[in-house]
Amino acid sequence: MFGLFFFILFTPGVSELLCKSPDLEMSYTFCDSTAHAFMFNLTPCSTMNKPVWKAALFWIPRSDITFLKVVFNVWYEGARALHWKEVVCSGADDEYVECSALKGETIATEFDIKGARITFPKGDYNIILQGFSDDSENNMVICLNFTMIVKQDSF
Numbered sequence: 001m002f003g004l005f006f007f008i009l010f011t012p013g014v015s016e017l018l019c020k021s022p023d024l025e026m027s028y029t030f031c032d033s034t035a036h037a038f039m040f041n042l043t044p045c046s047t048m049n050k051p052v053w054k055a056a057l058f059w060i061p062r063s064d065i066t067f068l069k070v071v072f073n074v075w076y077e078g079a080r081a082l083h084w085k086e087v088v089c090s091g092a093d094d095e096y097v098e099c100s101a102l103k104g105e106t107i108a109t110e111f112d113i114k115g116a117r118i119t120f121p122k123g124d125y126n127i128i129l130q131g132f133s134d135d136s137e138n139n140m141v142i143c144l145n146f147t148m149i150v151k152q153d154s155f
Contacts (some may be wrong), residue, residue, distance in 0.1 A: 016028060022152075024033065024149070052113070055110065055111050057108070059106075065101040071137065072130075074127050
């Protein structure tokens with residue numbers, strides 16, 4: 001079964017169901033109390049044997065994106081399972097056109113997520129995705145808190 005989860009987020013503090021299928025359920029909220037213009041969609045809504053997920057992102061940032069550091073934390077059943085940091089935009093010779101977006105300018109992009117490399121055991125996941133406009137992680141430009149429930153093992 002192919003599913004689609006799609007969201008446009010303008011209201012802070014509201015938890016929304018993004019995706020529900022026989023093997024996966026996802027919801028989100030923002031970490032901060034500021035309203036955002038943001039949309040993300042992913043197909044299929046499944047963790048089972050999917051080598052590639054198709055993703056689309058729409059975002060109107062609240063500040064210029066000349067530097068962007070992404071911090072990704074995943075907790076599985078309450079224990080930290082992954083902590084990953086990546087400088088996506090450095091301000092010089094960036095490979096992504098989104099790195100030069102100005103405050104209020106629309107970012108619209110599509111990309112693949114290689115799902116086959118990731119095996120998600122059955123259970124509850126909390127995923128925090130933070131974006132910072134500085135390397136010291138003091139100026140957060142976006143923060144999303146995803147809840148993911150994997151309903152059956154994929155192996």
